[in-house]
Amino acid sequence: MWMNDIDECLDNSTCPEHSTCINSNGSHLCICDAGFSSVEDLCVDIDECSDMELGELCTNGKCMNAIGSYYCECMEGFWSNGTKCMDVDECSDSLNSSVCQHHSTCVNLVGSYSCPCNEGFILSGTECQDVDECNDPGGTPCPEHSLCNNRAGSFFCLCSPGYKPTSVGCEDIDECKDNTTCRFDQVCTNLPGAYNCSCPLGHHEEKQACVDTNECENSPCQPSARCWNTPGSFSCHCPLGFAGNGSWCKDVDECVALAKPCHPLAHCYNTPGSFVCVCMAGYLSIGSLCVDFDECQQANRQCHSAATCSNHAGGFTCSCGQGWITSKDNGRGKGGCVDLDECVSPIACPGQTSCTNLPGSYNCSCPQNSTVCRMMTQKGWFCLC
Template identity: 35%
Template sequence: MFILRVIFKACLKCLEQARAHLVLVLSVCGEWGPTAPTLTHTFGGRGWSSDKTERMLAALVFLLCCFQSGKSQRCTEGFTFDIRSRQCIDVDECRTMPGACRGDMRCVNQNGGYLCIPQSLYSQPYARAESPSYTEPLYPDTSVGFPEQFSPPISPGAGSAPGPSYPIVGRSSAPCILGYTLGEDGSCIDIDECEARSHQCNPTQVCINTAGGYSCSCTEGYWLVAGQCQDIDECRYGYCQQLCANLPGSYSCSCNPGFNLNTDSRTCEDVDECGTNPCTHGCLNSYGSFMCSCDEGFELASDGTTCIDVDECSFSDFLCQHTCINTPGSFACTCPPGYYVFEDGRSCEDLNECESGNNTCTTAQVCFNFQGGYTCLNPLICEPPYIELSDNQCMCSAENPACRDRPFTILYRHMDLSSGRSVPADIFQMQATTRYPGAFYIFQIKSGNEGREFYMRQTSNVSATLVLARPIRGPRTVVLDLEMVTVNNVINFRGSSIIRLTIFVSEHPF
């Protein structure tokens, strides 16, 4: 307890003294502690003997001197006050906080804080040779003695008795911790190993100065593998939306045809190709592309953009009944002279020149219309011994001996026939107009059937039909004498009548 009395007395004296003496007492409290040298002191000529008083004095000395000397200093977050160096030093959170970083993250201490970085990207700072991770500051050994002694001033009324001597600690230029150097003002300043080129980073790494040290890191686009910086293949991690090309320390994104690279240099946006009018007719934009369309009657060419006319006439020979003419985007049907295009736009219909008056027949002639044309029939002239019975019939009188072996009547008839008409075809019919009891009738082609294109088929006792047996091509005019023979055995009579049939075969099959 004697030591506590000495310290307490020293503190009281210091408080009464000048600021220099107060600093000295704080030095005694802060650095000597229980190892303070043994000093002899009496207070007011009396010695302290009460144990209770001694304990109170010891507590007072501890609060006034020791606590105030350290706790009165405030440091910013991430730093703590060091009593010996009387400076704010960095707190190594990676050592004091085991759970600072979680998972696959590595804790890296920084000046005033710490960082959590992935293990794969961690670049271990190079430690200086023979240097621990943390070195306590070096200070003079105060336990071996003191540089000098001095006598404090004597209090009034204390007499001339010499007072106790107090140590004065002369602090020499204390060395700084590793990574720092002593500045001109006596403070420790950080050594920039990167600028001084005293680091041990290899050529593929970049030196980063830290408080009291340095670290070796890789530049952007590289990571540390086995002590070497290797290029990161960013394309493996899907940095680009579409196409990716890995480059040393970087990468480049590009887009497929039909897309443009956005300003972020990673994503792609669709190009509206239709805005540049690439198509001849219509354009439909699609994601990453476009489609051209053509108007009716056109088709897309092999280049995918040009529209070319469709030759509809080449599709079929039956598109038009006569002639097909291709037009841009469509087609047109035409008909030969004597016909006109029907309402359906494809069929040909006969133009009746006789009804329309579009003919050259005289008033004495009769206009006869047939498929694709017309003819002017002259007035009937009956050659002797025939006489005119009507405008289309000649008769040979039975009283005239010259008519005995001749047909009794000749009836003139006309008809038209399409070229190439399918066969067999019934084209004309004959019938007896007068019936005699006991008589029968025979129908036959008397003349004009040299090519055997026709034949007669009897349909009843008094009628028969003219049949087209072979296709006939026009234009052609065929005159047939169709004979009807009347036989009556009761009265022993045999006579005949003729229909002179003129057939106008058209040039076309319609």
């Protein structure tokens, strides 16, 4: 016999509320919906918030039981997707414009957010104010030879005039590399951050041209030296007989400096800038020579009239003649020779003769009443009476 199965699930009252009827051959099965448990043919709501087996639900929120389920009441900063508390991204594009203050960046945190000021700004009260890096007490952030320029949130450095940027800072521009920087007759001098155009040494500016300066107009030399002007310069020369560089001059003692400044028979005497040679006594200067002077040839001879002059190198001698005695003047001058009184000698006139002294001589004479008979013998004169 063929028998047809009865589908009990066609009757809504077959299974309890909150359950699902599943037909089977000759029978049926009632399965409680999710969130319900079978208790004495009934499907009773499960309180998930109290079920320890499910663990902690609704982290960052509070679990609220509902028929057949539960939902989460989330804390501030979180939103509920039903059974979970999801972090609210306050920094999302839809909220960012109103969440943080100007010049700050929104940073999302779990359940919250922060608004740190952007680089180059600092929080002052509730506002992010620009940091003036150029007025940093610790010093300028720019390299040497540059100017610091502050701007909102940052700064920039510009090299000072006369400098150019390099990979390590600002480098001086050598304007003098360009030959056209200065006038053709000027000298270009590079300076830190600048340059200078000036006339060459020894020249001065006159009517937009460099002309030679005559330094000798106000002589920089020693007063006795001679100044020679040269293009762009000058030189000082000491006078002949002086040594020095012209700014100082010292007399040269030729009598010491020269090996043989004078004739051997002359004395050397230094003079300012020169020297003189004076022949020794008894010598006569002829040019640079000293020749013997024959004093005996002088008209006014220096010997006594009764003396004989004898010349010799560098001098002369006077020899008194017979009948004269040499005085302390050695025969020179009027008193150089003194008459010898021969009559003092007893042998001058022997016998009865009388002696008469004469200048340089003497005379023997017989008495007046005697027979004159004078004879000269080896012993002198005698008279025969």
